[in-house]
Amino acid sequence: xxxxxxxxxxxxxxxxxxxxxxxxxxxxxxxxxxxxxxxxxxxxxxxxxxxxxxxxxxxxxxxxxxxxxxxxxxxxxxxxxxxxxxxxxxxxxxxxxxxxxxxxxxxxxxxxxxxxxxxxxxxxxxxxxxxxxxxxxxxxxxxxxxxxxxxxxxxxxxxxxxxxxxxxxxxxxxxxxxxxxxxxxxxxxxxxxxxxxxxxxxxxxxxxxxxxxxxxxxxx
Numbered sequence: 001x002x003x004x005x006x007x008x009x010x011x012x013x014x015x016x017x018x019x020x021x022x023x024x025x026x027x028x029x030x031x032x033x034x035x036x037x038x039x040x041x042x043x044x045x046x047x048x049x050x051x052x053x054x055x056x057x058x059x060x061x062x063x064x065x066x067x068x069x070x071x072x073x074x075x076x077x078x079x080x081x082x083x084x085x086x087x088x089x090x091x092x093x094x095x096x097x098x099x100x101x102x103x104x105x106x107x108x109x110x111x112x113x114x115x116x117x118x119x120x121x122x123x124x125x126x127x128x129x130x131x132x133x134x135x136x137x138x139x140x141x142x143x144x145x146x147x148x149x150x151x152x153x154x155x156x157x158x159x160x161x162x163x164x165x166x167x168x169x170x171x172x173x174x175x176x177x178x179x180x181x182x183x184x185x186x187x188x189x190x191x192x193x194x195x196x197x198x199x200x201x202x203x204x205x206x207x208x209x210x211x212x213x214x215x216x217x218x219x220x
Contacts, residue, residue, distance in 0.1 A: 032120035034149040034157060035214050036069035036112075040195065042210025048201045050081060050106035050132045051139070051165040051175045058086045059104055063208070069218035072116075077126065078109040102135040108143060120151040130167060139175060141167035157185040159197075177202050191215065 042063045049059040061083015069075045084101045110128025117123060124147040131140040147161035160182045167175040183197030191214050198207045 032151040032154060033116060034114075034120075034122055034151050035217075036067050036075040036114070037216050037218065038212050038214045039066045040064070040210055040212035042195065042208045044081070044083070044206055044208040046199075046201075046206030046208075047204030049083060049206065050104055050134070051130070051167055051177060051179075051201070052104055052132060052134055053202065053204060059083050060086065061104070063210070065212075071220050072218055073114055074111065075114070075218075076109075076111050077128070078107065080107040081105060104132075104134050106130060106132040110143070112145075112147075121149065123148050124161075130165070132167065137169050139167040139169035141165070141175070154190075155187045157187075157193075159183045159185070185212065 042065075043060075044063055045058060045060045047053070047058050049061070052059070061081055063079055063081045065077070065079040067075050067077040082105045084103050087101060108128040108130045110126055112124045112126030114122045114124045124145070126145040126147065128143045128145070129140070130143045132138060143163055143165050145161055145163040147159060149157060149159045151157045161180070163179045163181070165175055165177050165179065179199050179201040181197060181199035183195055185193045185195045187193040193212045193214070194210075195212055196207075196209045198205060
């Protein structure tokens with residue numbers, strides 16, 4: 001059973017967003033407001049990915065992502081990662097438990113509420129279902145996120161966030177951990193941007209570089 005009670009830390013943020021998004025919508029009208037409708041792709045090199053932490057080896061692969069703004073305060077999002085470990089996965093005794101590299105893939109689907117609290121800035125509370133396929137066992141569960149974005153200029157945007165993973169599977173131990181990440185987005189044109197960033201997950205880290213294409217606006 002998933003232990004959703006461990007996500008209580010996000011409860012305060014949820015209350016603030018639900019209570020404040022109506023008043024924040026007026027601020028979202030400015031031209032520098034962060035955008036919620038896009039598709040993107042990135043290459044990632046990490047000590048851990050999809051909440052999987054192989055001992056003494058890293059994970060590298062590609063991510064595709066998408067988001068659709070429904071209202072100014074609500075969006076739907078999803079992502080898919082496909083990669084593999086850099087070598088054999090080893091246990092705590094440094095003994096190989098896979099023959100060569102191991103495949104790792106995961107997808108997430110969810111929705112987010114945003115609150116524009118200042119010109120060019122907003123906060124997002126997002127919840128996603130996560131499914132991970134791994135050579136040593138599959139896991140799935142819930143990932144709440146709290147994200148702050150600030151569009152410094154029309155070309156530049158910074159983003160910081162925290163995600164909590166609570167995943168479980170029939171043949172694996174429960175995964176219960178927190179990830180902190182940050183990204184810098186630079187718009188080459190109004191519709192195309194370069195992105196670079198990284199994350200900290202427990203004692204592990206990652207870096208990623210990619211592109212993001214923006215199109216249209218919110219549905220309503």
